[in-house]
Amino acid sequence: MTRLKLTSIPDDKPVKLTIEVPAAVFQELAAYAEAIRREGGQATVPAKLIVPMIQRFMATDRAFATARRKAVGPANPPGRTAE
Template sequence: MNADPPAQGVKIARRITLKLGLIADDKPVKVTLELPASLHRDLTAYAEILAREAGQAAADPVRLIVPMLERFMATDRGFAKARRPPRY
């Protein structure tokens, strides 16, 4: 039986908490975009650290983009406020 990924980030032995937890194995949707090389290197490093701390093989760094965007939008107070219906 597969357990759901943790709701919060993965705790690392050095007391670092990553904002992302395990990446769910969802059906992918193809999106084409261009990333600066430095951002791709950072995504690759993040994927390697996440995999190492979770005891898994490194995921394709592109698979981090969606959970990172979801996490970013979920924690953006301005975005949440703007989405709320106006009060009358």
Template sequence: MIKLKLSAIPDDRPVKITAELPATVHRDLVAYAELLGRETGQTVSNPAKLIAPMLARFMMTDRAFSRARRDTKSR
């Protein structure tokens, strides 16, 4: 069994942004969506919906970002 960093995607009110991705990143995103669908049993019809949870997970696990954010809040 593959241990992916993402789990089921929560239904949340989105903020629309536009971003351009390199073709290789898009292909990887589609592949990740397929793997996630097999792993969770939840079909990901639009791989772009993975971008927000991936960014959130990335920022949550970035220690330098967490430290800087904590330092900013304590001022």
């Protein structure tokens, strides 16, 4: 069996987000949610996959990380406080 990049969705404070996606994208999200359920993860609605997928995409995009470091500087990246 192939290994999914996402295996579970963390329980997080809900944030309302309204977007429109093509039907084909929604169908793929639904299929991914079903694959997570089959792999032994929790059942989830397709919309809850969007944020973790975007986070994973940005975390693994080396060009984005490089651009962010250049724009912000390595000492205090977004989301972290100076210690």
